[in-house]
Amino acid sequence: MELESYLQRKLKEKDILLMTHIVLGYPSFKESFQIIEKMVAAGVDIMELQIPFSEPIADGPVILRANQKALESGATIQDCLSLAQKAAETFDIPFLIMTYYNILYKYGVSEFTAKMASSSITGAIIPDLPPEEGSTYLTCMEKSNLAPIMIFSPTTTSDRMQYLADFAKGFIYCIARKGVTGEKTTFSNKLSDYLSGCHNATSLPIAVGFGIKDRQDIQFLKGKAEIAVIGSQTIRIMEQDGIKAVEDFILSLQ
Amino acid sequence: MITSRYYGQFGGAFLPEILVATFNELVTAFNEAKNDPTFWQEYENIMSSYSCRPTPLTFAQNLTSHFGGARIYIKREDLNHTGAHKANNVMGQGLLVKRMGKTRVIAETGAGQHGVATATMAAKFGFKCTVYMGEVDVKRQRPNVFWMERLGAEVIPVKDGTRILKDAINEAFRDWVTNMDDTHYVLGTACGPHPFPEMVSYFQSIIGKEARKQIMEIEGRLPQRIYACVGGGSNALGIFSGFFDDPVELIGAEAGGKGLDTGRHASRLACKDGSPGVAQGYKTYFLQNSDGQMKETHSVAAGLDYVGVSPILAHLRDKGRVRFTAATDKEVLDALTLTIKKEGLIPALESAHAFAQAFKEASKMSKDDIILINQSGRGDKDIFTIADAFADPQWQAFIKNKAKEYGA
Numbered sequence A: 001m002e003l004e005s006y007l008q009r010k011l012k013e014k015d016i017l018l019m020t021h022i023v024l025g026y027p028s029f030k031e032s033f034q035i036i037e038k039m040v041a042a043g044v045d046i047m048e049l050q051i052p053f054s055e056p057i058a059d060g061p062v063i064l065r066a067n068q069k070a071l072e073s074g075a076t077i078q079d080c081l082s083l084a085q086k087a088a089e090t091f092d093i094p095f096l097i098m099t100y101y102n103i104l105y106k107y108g109v110s111e112f113t114a115k116m117a118s119s120s121i122t123g124a125i126i127p128d129l130p131p132e133e134g135s136t137y138l139t140c141m142e143k144s145n146l147a148p149i150m151i152f153s154p155t156t157t158s159d160r161m162q163y164l165a166d167f168a169k170g171f172i173y174c175i176a177r178k179g180v181t182g183e184k185t186t187f188s189n190k191l192s193d194y195l196s197g198c199h200n201a202t203s204l205p206i207a208v209g210f211g212i213k214d215r216q217d218i219q220f221l222k223g224k225a226e227i228a229v230i231g232s233q234t235i236r237i238m239e240q241d242g243i244k245a246v247e248d249f250i251l252s253l254q
Numbered sequence B: 001m002i003t004s005r006y007y008g009q010f011g012g013a014f015l016p017e018i019l020v021a022t023f024n025e026l027v028t029a030f031n032e033a034k035n036d037p038t039f040w041q042e043y044e045n046i047m048s049s050y051s052c053r054p055t056p057l058t059f060a061q062n063l064t065s066h067f068g069g070a071r072i073y074i075k076r077e078d079l080n081h082t083g084a085h086k087a088n089n090v091m092g093q094g095l096l097v098k099r100m101g102k103t104r105v106i107a108e109t110g111a112g113q114h115g116v117a118t119a120t121m122a123a124k125f126g127f128k129c130t131v132y133m134g135e136v137d138v139k140r141q142r143p144n145v146f147w148m149e150r151l152g153a154e155v156i157p158v159k160d161g162t163r164i165l166k167d168a169i170n171e172a173f174r175d176w177v178t179n180m181d182d183t184h185y186v187l188g189t190a191c192g193p194h195p196f197p198e199m200v201s202y203f204q205s206i207i208g209k210e211a212r213k214q215i216m217e218i219e220g221r222l223p224q225r226i227y228a229c230v231g232g233g234s235n236a237l238g239i240f241s242g243f244f245d246d247p248v249e250l251i252g253a254e255a256g257g258k259g260l261d262t263g264r265h266a267s268r269l270a271c272k273d274g275s276p277g278v279a280q281g282y283k284t285y286f287l288q289n290s291d292g293q294m295k296e297t298h299s300v301a302a303g304l305d306y307v308g309v310s311p312i313l314a315h316l317r318d319k320g321r322v323r324f325t326a327a328t329d330k331e332v333l334d335a336l337t338l339t340i341k342k343e344g345l346i347p348a349l350e351s352a353h354a355f356a357q358a359f360k361e362a363s364k365m366s367k368d369d370i371i372l373i374n375q376s377g378r379g380d381k382d383i384f385t386i387a388d389a390f391a392d393p394q395w396q397a398f399i400k401n402k403a404k405e406y407g408a
C-alpha cells in the first residue's frame, strides 16, 4: 500500500485521521489480534505495531511495562512478525512496525525490511535511529518500497526539519512535547506554533503523538495536523476495562 | 547534523530526535573545553585540592614476595574523594555543566560510587541532583544511598526491567528527554552515545598520565602488564590510555560471576556470549539473545553488572590491543582477602577483579617484570556484601542487635 496516497485519499473523507499503537504480544498474541480487530472495526485509519524491546528508552511507564510483560511471556521477533503479517493481510488499512534499532540490527537490516515488505507492512518507525546512523536502513527501506517515518520534536531546528524531511515518506511523526510517551500534553498555542513550523518544513501529512487521550485533544488538532496518534491511553483502557472498552473508546474519539 | 564518532565499527550516536539538539550542545561544549588550555589546568587544580590527586602508586612488597614473580604496583584510585575513580569523571563533567550554564544534574549508578561522586559534585557546585539506581542495587548498596541522600540528592529506585545499572541508565535518559533545558546527564562510564565514551575517557586519562610518570620515576622503566577491572570501562581506559603507545600489555578483567559457562556473569568481551548490538544510544558488544533482547547479568560487584561495554574497549579488543579475561565471584573474594591480609589495602569488589587476574599471572612472570593494578575504588561500601560472602558471624550478630534497637 502506498502510504502517502492512501492518507491523501482518506483525508478527503475525514478531517483528521486516527493512528493507534499496540505492543505486540501484550497481554498475549491472541489478544493483540483481537485489539487490532476492534480498532479496525472502530474506524482506525492506520496502526503502529510495536515489537517489544528490553531497553525502550523513548517510552514512558505504560508502554515500557507492556514491552516488559510481552517479553516476560516469551514474545519473540518471529511471533511479532507473524502477527504483523496476519494483521496486514487481514485488514485493509496500512500497518507500520515500530521498534528500536537493535531488533533490526540483530535480525539483519535488509532481511528485516524484506520481511516487512513480503508481509504487506507499509513502513517503520525507529525512534533511536536518526538518518545520520541509518544509511543502511534507509537504503533497504527504499529498495523494499517501504516508508521510513521521520520524527520531528519540539527541539528540532527548522534546518534539521528540512534535513529530516528529505528522507521522509508517507508522513512525519511530530512529537507533541518533550518527555516520553504516555505523559500529559498541554494543548496550547505553543503546540499550534510548533505544528505550523512542522508543516512549513514538509509537504507530507503530519501526525501528532505523545499524550493524546480524548476527543477534546483530537478536536484541538483538527486543522493543525492530519493524523492524531493514540498510544498509551488505549493500553491503559485495555488494562482497566478490557478489550471491548478499547473499541468504545476509539468510537468515542470520532 | 549529529556528530558521532566511531571506534572501528563501534560507538556512534543512536539518539532519539528529542535529544539531538542537547547532544549537539554537549559536543560543542566538550570540544571547546578540550581545546581551551586552561580547562585541563582548572581540572587538575580541582582534582588536587578537592580530591587527592595525584593518587599514589603503591609498591605491594608483600604480595610481590608472596607470588615470587613480577613486581606488583597498585594505582590508588581508592584514595580519591568518595573512594573511587568516579570522582575524576564527575568533577570534569561538573566543570562542563558550569560552562554550559545548566543547574541540575542527573546520574545513573550501579555500585552507588558514581551516584555518591555526582552528589558531592552537585553539592559543591550548587546543582540540583537526582540519581537513578536499580532497586536491586539500592538493596545491596544501602550505605551509598544513605550518603547520596545526606548530600542532598534525590535517589530514585528503578523498578523496571532487571532493576540494575542498565535500567537506571534508561530511566536517566527518560528524565533527560523531559528536562534537557536545565539538566545535564552525568553518565558514569565510557559508554553511551558520542561524546560520552570520548569525554569520560578524557577525564579518566588523568589516571594513566600520572601512573606512567610515577612508574618511570620509581622504576625508570615501563611495566610489562597493566590490569584493570571493566564494568563500562572508564577506569580501564583511564589507566590504559597512558600506555597506548608503549609496548605494554593491557588486560581488562570482567565479571565472571558464577562462571562463564553458567550464563550468570557480566562478561561481554572475554567470552563469546557477547555480540555486537545497538542499545542505550551506542553500538558495542552486548549480552543479548538472538532476538536482540538484553540478558540478565550477574556479578558480586554491582559496578560491573552491566550488559554493554565501552565501544572504545570493544574496538581495542577486536584490534588485539587489550586482552580481556574474567574473574569469578569466588576468585574475587579470595583476591580481596589476600590483599587485605598482605597489604592492608581494601579494594572495592569491582577493583578486586583486576587483582584476581593479576594474581593468576604474577607468579608466572619474571622477578624483573613489573605489573600495575588499578585499584579503582575502596571496599568500605561493600561491607554488607563482603560480610555476607564470608558469612561473618560477629557481623551478623551486630546487624541483629542493630535491628532490635530499631524495634525489628
Ligand SMILES: Cc1ncc(COP(=O)(O)O)c(C=O)c1O
Pocket (backbone or CB within 6 Å): B084, B085, B086, B110, B111, B112, B113, B114, B188, B189, B190, B229, B230, B231, B232, B233, B234, B235, B236, B302, B303, B304, B348, B350, B351, B376, B377, B378
Ligand atoms: C570502584 C569501581 N570500580 C569500577 C567500576 C566499574 O566502572 P568502570 O568500568 O567504568 O570503571 C565501578 C562502577 O561503579 C566502581 O564503583
